Amino acid sequence: xxxxxxxxxxxxxxxxxxxxxxxxxxxxxxxxxxxxxxxxxxxxxxxxxxxxxxxxxxxxxxxxxxxxxxxxxxxxxxxxxxxxxxxxxxxxxxxxxxxxxxxxxxxxxxxxxxxxxxxxxxxxxxxxxxxxxxxxxxxxxxxxxxxxxxxxxxxxxxxxxxxxxxxxxxxxxxxxxxxxxxxxxxxxxxxxxxxx
Amino acid sequence: xxxxxxxxxxxxxxxxxxxxxxxxxxxxxxxxxxxxxxxxxxxxxxxxxxxxxxxxxxxxxxxxxxxxxxxxxxxxxx
Ligand SMILES: [Zn+2]
Numbered sequence: 001x002x003x004x005x006x007x008x009x010x011x012x013x014x015x016x017x018x019x020x021x022x023x024x025x026x027x028x029x030x031x032x033x034x035x036x037x038x039x040x041x042x043x044x045x046x047x048x049x050x051x052x053x054x055x056x057x058x059x060x061x062x063x064x065x066x067x068x069x070x071x072x073x074x075x076x077x078x079x080x081x082x083x084x085x086x087x088x089x090x091x092x093x094x095x096x097x098x099x100x101x102x103x104x105x106x107x108x109x110x111x112x113x114x115x116x117x118x119x120x121x122x123x124x125x126x127x128x129x130x131x132x133x134x135x136x137x138x139x140x141x142x143x144x145x146x147x148x149x150x151x152x153x154x155x156x157x158x159x160x161x162x163x164x165x166x167x168x169x170x171x172x173x174x175x176x177x178x179x180x181x182x183x184x185x186x187x188x189x190x191x192x193x194x195x196x
Numbered sequence: 197x198x199x200x201x202x203x204x205x206x207x208x209x210x211x212x213x214x215x216x217x218x219x220x221x222x223x224x225x226x227x228x229x230x231x232x233x234x235x236x237x238x239x240x241x242x243x244x245x246x247x248x249x250x251x252x253x254x255x256x257x258x259x260x261x262x263x264x265x266x267x268x269x270x271x272x273x274x
Contacts, residue, residue, distance in 0.1 A: 020270035032251035049258055053265045111199040113231050118238050123245050132252055154246045179207045186242040
């Protein structure tokens with residue numbers, strides 16, 4: 001087991017035994033990631049901060065139910081995603097967008113026509129913060145049905161099955177949304193990254 | 197395989213989950229179709245760019261407020 005994960009097992013055990021400092025160390029290790037998940041899903045800073053707090057409070061209360069058969073980080077992400085989805089659904093109750101709403105079938109979809117390539121490392125033409133703003137903007141512009149799937153799969157690197165389970169979707173539905181979401185993102189980044 | 201076929205297999209291909217026979221077919225199509233080649237290539241880069249981003253530092257004050265909220269909880273024996 002890599003040293004940082006071994007260390008993590010020790011920290012979790014200590015936190016379970018009531019060592020607050022051990023838990024704080026775990027929190028500091030992952031708070032940026034958890035905030036990113038929350039912000040990507042809810043799209044709002046205040047909501048993301050609420051989710052961050054609620055997720056870690058819940059994690060602390062339920063530490064005993066962490067079995068150690070998944071990564072601690074994955075376990076945390078699941079808690080945060082559930083909190084974020086609750087916020088998202090609450091905020092959208094009277095609007096038309098629903099996360100589990102079936103999306104139109106692919107029959108009409110065709111390969112985008114594209115002749116302009118991006119070059120090898122298109123992201124390197126931007127400064128770090130500028131790039132971050134571009135990436136966030138593109139992600140935010142996706143509808144939540146696509147955004148949640150792409151965030152979990154391509155930003156947080158969860159598997160298709162984990163994503164399906166978390167979102168309460170079938171595996172084929174995740175795959176369809178992932179493809180659509182990826183194509184939409186690509187299209188939105190195109191104007192920044194295309195050559196010339 | 198035609199353009200539509202490439203689109204259907206695109207995600208599996210980029211995730212490395214496509215069967216070898218289909219990979220072969222897909223690559224043969226890419227050799228003669230510039231549109232698909234560019235879309236496959238730029239979609240791959242899109243995924244790579246997102247996969248490789250490190251989370252940004254937390255905005256001002258968030259970590260402090262989080263620690264304060266947690267401290268209240270941690271002090272109380274549950
Ligand atoms: Zn083609």
